[in-house]
Amino acid sequence: MKKVIFMGVLGLFLLGSCNSKSGNSHEGHNHETEEHNHDGHDHEGHDHEHEGHNHEHEKQENHAGGSDEIILPPAKAQAAGVAVSTVKPGSFHQVIKTSGQVMAAQGDESVAVATVAGVVSFKGKVIEGMSVSKGTPLVVLSSKNMADGDPVQKARIAYEVSKKEYERMKALVGNKIVSEKEFAQAEQIYENARISYEAVAKNHSASGQAVVSPISGYVKNLLVKEGDYVSVGQPLVSVTQNRKLFLRADVSEKYYPYLNSIGSANFCTPYNNKVYTLKELGGRMLSYGKASGENGYYIPVTFEFDNKGDVIPGSFVEVWLLGRERQGVISLPVSALTEEQGLTFVYLQLDAECYQKQEVRTGATDGDRVEILSGLKGGEKVVTQGAIHVKLASASNAIPGHTHNH
Numbered sequence: 001m002k003k004v005i006f007m008g009v010l011g012l013f014l015l016g017s018c019n020s021k022s023g024n025s026h027e028g029h030n031h032e033t034e035e036h037n038h039d040g041h042d043h044e045g046h047d048h049e050h051e052g053h054n055h056e057h058e059k060q061e062n063h064a065g066g067s068d069e070i071i072l073p074p075a076k077a078q079a080a081g082v083a084v085s086t087v088k089p090g091s092f093h094q095v096i097k098t099s100g101q102v103m104a105a106q107g108d109e110s111v112a113v114a115t116v117a118g119v120v121s122f123k124g125k126v127i128e129g130m131s132v133s134k135g136t137p138l139v140v141l142s143s144k145n146m147a148d149g150d151p152v153q154k155a156r157i158a159y160e161v162s163k164k165e166y167e168r169m170k171a172l173v174g175n176k177i178v179s180e181k182e183f184a185q186a187e188q189i190y191e192n193a194r195i196s197y198e199a200v201a202k203n204h205s206a207s208g209q210a211v212v213s214p215i216s217g218y219v220k221n222l223l224v225k226e227g228d229y230v231s232v233g234q235p236l237v238s239v240t241q242n243r244k245l246f247l248r249a250d251v252s253e254k255y256y257p258y259l260n261s262i263g264s265a266n267f268c269t270p271y272n273n274k275v276y277t278l279k280e281l282g283g284r285m286l287s288y289g290k291a292s293g294e295n296g297y298y299i300p301v302t303f304e305f306d307n308k309g310d311v312i313p314g315s316f317v318e319v320w321l322l323g324r325e326r327q328g329v330i331s332l333p334v335s336a337l338t339e340e341q342g343l344t345f346v347y348l349q350l351d352a353e354c355y356q357k358q359e360v361r362t363g364a365t366d367g368d369r370v371e372i373l374s375g376l377k378g379g380e381k382v383v384t385q386g387a388i389h390v391k392l393a394s395a396s397n398a399i400p401g402h403t404h405n406h
Contacts, residue, residue, distance in 0.1 A: 070347075070355040070394040077353075082386035084349045087378050092331050092371055094323035095364045096258065100249035100267065104313040105304065108241040110214040111223075114230045115199060116152065118143040118208060122226055126237070129312065132213045138237050141230065142208035152197075152209060159190075159197035166190035217241035220313070242307040247278070249319040250298035251288075259288045261323040265303055266367040268318040269311065275334075275367045281305040320367040330376055331369040336384045337362070338391050347390040349381040355390050 072082070118141030126138055143152070166186050173183040220240040224230060247267060251259065264283060268275045278284075283305030301321065337360075338345050348356045360375030376382070383390050 068356060068394075069350065070357070070390060071353055072355060072390055072393045073353050076393075077386070077389070080386050080389035082389055083384050084381050085384045087330060087332070087376050087380045087382055089328045089330050089378050091325045091327050092329035092364075092369070093325055093366060094258070094261070095366050096251060096255050096262070096321040096323065097365075098249050098251050098319050098321065100247055100301075100317055100319040102267075102269075102311055102313055102315045102317060103246040103248060104220065104240045104242060105244035105246055108217075108243055109220065110217075110239050111235045112138055112211050112214055112237045112239065114139075114141055114232055114234045114236055115211060116141055116143060116209045117231045118229070120224050120226060120228045120230055120236070121208070123210060126219060126222065128219050128222060130219050132217065132219060132239060134213055134216045136213045137210040138213055138219075139211040139224070140208045141211060144208070155193070155197040159193040162186075162190040162193040211236055213237070213239050215239055215241060240313065242313060244304055245307045245311060245313060246286075247283070247303040247305065247317075247319070249301045249303075249321060251301055251321065253297045253299060256299060258323055259299065259301065262288070262301065262321045264322045265301075266320045266322065268367055269315050270317070271312070271315070272310070276311065277368065278303055278305050281308055318367065320365070322366060330372040330378060332372055332376075332382060333369055333384050334365065334367070336382055336387055337370060338387050346376070347383040347387055349383060355383065355393070357391075357394060 072080075121140045121142065123137040123140050132138070166189070169178055169183045169186040172178040173180060217239045218241075220238045222237055223235045224237075230236065247265065249265065262285060264278045264285070266275055266277050283303050286302045286304050288301040289299045332346065336346050338347075343359055344362050345357050345359050348358050350356055358375055358380075361373045363371035363373045365371070
């Protein structure tokens, strides 16, 4: 009986011991699992951080993808002649655009005329617009085989005959054989013959009589052709010095109330598409008509200016009449503007190599500069020369992955 009780107690003891170990082992397993879960949580946090990095990277990519910046390295920009200016409000004139003509000033012209009758041949290549010096041979007049004979030969004979008669009369008048009146007549005939002969013999050669330029200047008009027969005194070539030129602008009558405010003008010549400013050419306004011309509803406005450049008299030109000044106006050189599909753009310089296209709305122009109504506020750096090269760069190397935040 005691043996049975002992075995029962021993069994209970062993059973309790097993339960205790089993509980401790399970609790330890739970702790390990919890520690593992903590590690898993840290890893999950790392994933979130990585995810956040991905979001930031995606944000940068999206921002860069919307950029319209253009790369043009400074060396290439300099080689292409790209120039940049800072936009500043300034003065800008009221403008009336019209057309007109450049004319030579009166008194600056002279005409070479025929000194003898003969057939025209030009001395070398004489063309309108060429520069000539005073005394430059322009035309040769040949009198060979003419019915009236060689005028130079005739003038020489007349001179020699009158000279002999003058010398004979001079000897006789001292002896009172001829009167003073007869001697004076002979002297006058001799002087006229001498002057005529010296005039024609001065520029005479075997080929004929040369007619020279009376002044230094430019050949304005050739009034005869090769082979023409001309008589004494006939105009051959007109020469102009072009020291002063006139600009005549024809203005519609509707602008008459504004003409008293016109002080200067710019004009553009068609042969070189260059804009000239009268201010730089010493120009001044001479007059404006009080009534329109007989053949239309236009009022003439006339300026005078120094011919310092290559302006050709007779040219028809575009004219911008400049009136009162307006202050605080943003304007840019015409060369700064580009056009695409009816819109006007300029290029802003963001840094040494980055540019950006900017749309602007334009107003009046004086031929040299253009008023900017919107798109610029002042302080921007704008490409004023070589904008076309920046435009070409925008088509070839726009940089979608580049951002201005360096």
